[in-house]
Amino acid sequence: MAFLSNFINGLSLGSIYAIIALGYTMVYGIAKMLNFAHGDVIMVGAYVSFVSIYSLGTPPILALLISMCVCTVLGVVIERLAYRPLRSAASLAVLITAIGVSYLLQNVALLIWTSNTKVFPSIVSFGSLHIGSLTITGETIVSIITCVVIMIGLTLFTTKAKTGKAMRAVSENRQAAELMGISVNKTISVTFAIGSALAAVAGVLYCSMYPVLVPTTGSIPGIKAFTAAVLGGIGSIPGTLVGGLLLGIIEIFSRAYISQDLSDAIVFAVLIIILLVKPNGLLGKKVTEKV
Amino acid sequence: MLLKVDNIHVYYGAIHAIKGISFEVNEGETVALIGANGAGKSTTLKTISGLMHPKSGTIQFLDKDVSHTDAYRLVAQGLAHVPEGRHIFLQMTVQENLEMGAFTSKGDINAAMDKVFQYFPRLKERRKQIGGTLSGGEQQMLAMGRALMISPKLMMLDEPSMGLAPILVEQIFDIIRELRDAGTTILLVEQNAGMALDIADRAYVLETGRITLSGTGSELAQSDEVKKAYLGG
Numbered sequence: 124m125a126f127l128s129n130f131i132n133g134l135s136l137g138s139i140y141a142i143i144a145l146g147y148t149m150v151y152g153i154a155k156m157l158n159f160a161h162g163d164v165i166m167v168g169a170y171v172s173f174v175s176i177y178s179l180g181t182p183p184i185l186a187l188l189i190s191m192c193v194c195t196v197l198g199v200v201i202e203r204l205a206y207r208p209l210r211s212a213a214s215l216a217v218l219i220t221a222i223g224v225s226y227l228l229q230n231v232a233l234l235i236w237t238s239n240t241k242v243f244p245s246i247v248s249f250g251s252l253h254i255g256s257l258t259i260t261g262e263t264i265v266s267i268i269t270c271v272v273i274m275i276g277l278t279l280f281t282t283k284a285k286t287g288k289a290m291r292a293v294s295e296n297r298q299a300a301e302l303m304g305i306s307v308n309k310t311i312s313v314t315f316a317i318g319s320a321l322a323a324v325a326g327v328l329y330c331s332m333y334p335v336l337v338p339t340t341g342s343i344p345g346i347k348a349f350t351a352a353v354l355g356g357i358g359s360i361p362g363t364l365v366g367g368l369l370l371g372i373i374e375i376f377s378r379a380y381i382s383q384d385l386s387d388a389i390v391f392a393v394l395i396i397i398l399l400v401k402p403n404g405l406l407g408k409k410v411t412e413k414v
Numbered sequence: 415m416l417l418k419v420d421n422i423h424v425y426y427g428a429i430h431a432i433k434g435i436s437f438e439v440n441e442g443e444t445v446a447l448i449g450a451n452g453a454g455k456s457t458t459l460k461t462i463s464g465l466m467h468p469k470s471g472t473i474q475f476l477d478k479d480v481s482h483t484d485a486y487r488l489v490a491q492g493l494a495h496v497p498e499g500r501h502i503f504l505q506m507t508v509q510e511n512l513e514m515g516a517f518t519s520k521g522d523i524n525a526a527m528d529k530v531f532q533y534f535p536r537l538k539e540r541r542k543q544i545g546g547t548l549s550g551g552e553q554q555m556l557a558m559g560r561a562l563m564i565s566p567k568l569m570m571l572d573e574p575s576m577g578l579a580p581i582l583v584e585q586i587f588d589i590i591r592e593l594r595d596a597g598t599t600i601l602l603v604e605q606n607a608g609m610a611l612d613i614a615d616r617a618y619v620l621e622t623g624r625i626t627l628s629g630t631g632s633e634l635a636q637s638d639e640v641k642k643a644y645l646g647g
């Protein structure tokens with residue numbers, strides 16, 4: 124029973140990693156950059172929810188929607204002000220800028236909300252599910268369902284919607300996309316908007332599960348989700364799901380059966396081994412152009 | 415006049431790739447741009463389509479100055495650019511590639527696709543196939559078909575015969591001829607000068623960023639300089 128319970132917890136943590144990882148993967152695939160500040164958008168999302176629940180007294184679901192709106196705007200503004208001017212700069216310059224944005228967000232959060240730990244109220248209002256001796260918390264169920272819904276929605280969006288197809292086109296070949304009449308800038312903005320809205324969802328879910336909110340709350344899940352994206356094959360949506368779930372399960376199992384302290388080290392060891400065997404990640408693909 | 419290029423200078427950083435060229439393309443014409451490797455043919459097309467912008471000089475398309483208009487906006491105005499190396503979407507199916515070609519189009523996509531299939535029946539057979547698995551010739555057909563989805567007012571082709579077996583080169587040129595005869599305005603860049611001059615109403619010779627010769631296709635094909643430099647004697 125403990126095994127099953129750990130497995131379900133792993134799935135649920137992995138679902139959150141997968142939702143965050145989508146932001147990394149989409150931005151990486153389309154803007155060809157590593158948005159290091161993505162993790163901190165999660166933190167902002169959580170704080171905004173916290174404030175709207177406690178200070179504005181909004182119901183949790185409304186708080187989540189407000190968070191999503193704020194993060195969407197934040198993501199688009201960050202891209203517009205910090206990354207777009209560097210569109211043709213060296214990738215190292217962009218990475219350093221992204222690290223800068225990450226610290227900026229953390230410091231602004233520190234200024235507004237101080238370093239005092241906030242205890243995040245769970246947005247899930249229903250209780251746990253008991254099946255025999257197995258207990259599944261409401262947060263667990265909500266995370267997994269949310270992840271499934273987002274994955275299906277995003278897959279449909281990128282295969283059916285015009286903007287979604289434009290995203291795939293830009294991701295594959297920016298110049299060709301431009302020659303089809305697709306605005307690369309607009310497509311990148313949309314990508315940041317979606318990724319950041321998802322970051323808000325992930326932030327609220329993550330803090331509902333681990334209710335400790337400080338200005339650096341986003342960085343650890345951010346890095347792990349990035350790991351998940353690389354593990355699954357960065358740029359691939361199904362890969363992100365596989366990578367996220369795998370990471371969540373490995374983490375929970377190593378915590379339960381190996382060592383609480385070493386669990387993160389184990390997670391990264393697994394990443395390194397997988398990348399040695401499959402450098403493009405589990406579902407990453409490589410197609411070559413014929414001449 | 416459909417396209418008028420007036421004394422443009424184009425740079426890659428410090429490299430002065432186009433050194434003041436001027437030419438024009440009238441409606442219904444097929445104009446060829448020939449020249450050796452590195453002469454600046456692709457750069458010229460990229461500058462017209464808005465992927466690059468001239469440092470000085472102007473480009474007029476449909477009597478509007480588009481020298482600094484972004485590429486994606488020019489597509490909606492009817493300018494199609496089939497780039498060197500095809501650049502089809504390798505992970506998308508043939509059909510999806512064609513749909514991307516119609517991204518700016520407000521008309522009937524299926525009708526446009528049927529028209530493309532008339533020129534390229536091979537694409538119809540392979541509409542569900544992934545672009546990356548097509549042969550080089552099929553990829554070229556797809557790149558051209560994709561550009562035709564907007565029924566362009568000007569179609570620019572950059573080395574459509576590159577890397578293709580002679581029989582496929584013939585096929586591609588037959589289709590270009592069909593397009594020309596159907597009234598499509600074409601600006602054709604080719605290293606295969608013989609075939610390009612044969613098909614073109616007028617042509618320009620580009621040498622290290624400058625136009626050195628111009629005339630009708632047959633005039634240039636007869637000229638000693640062109641014969642010596644581009645037609646192998």
Ligand SMILES: Nc1ncnc2c1ncn2[C@@H]1O[C@H](COP(=O)(O)OP(=O)(O)OP(=O)(O)O)[C@@H](O)[C@H]1O
Pocket residue numbers: 426429431449450451452453454455456457458498605
């Ligand atoms: N991205 C680039 N950066 C720097 N220089 C470039 C770049 N692309 C082209 N050039 C230079 O600009 C000049 C013109 O290149 P261009 O590609 O337009 O030639 P081309 O006539 O199309 O040649 P080819 O027949 O080989 O395709 C060349 O000297 C080339 O080295």
Ligand SMILES: [Mg+2]
Pocket residue numbers: 455456457498572
């Ligand atoms: Mg070229």
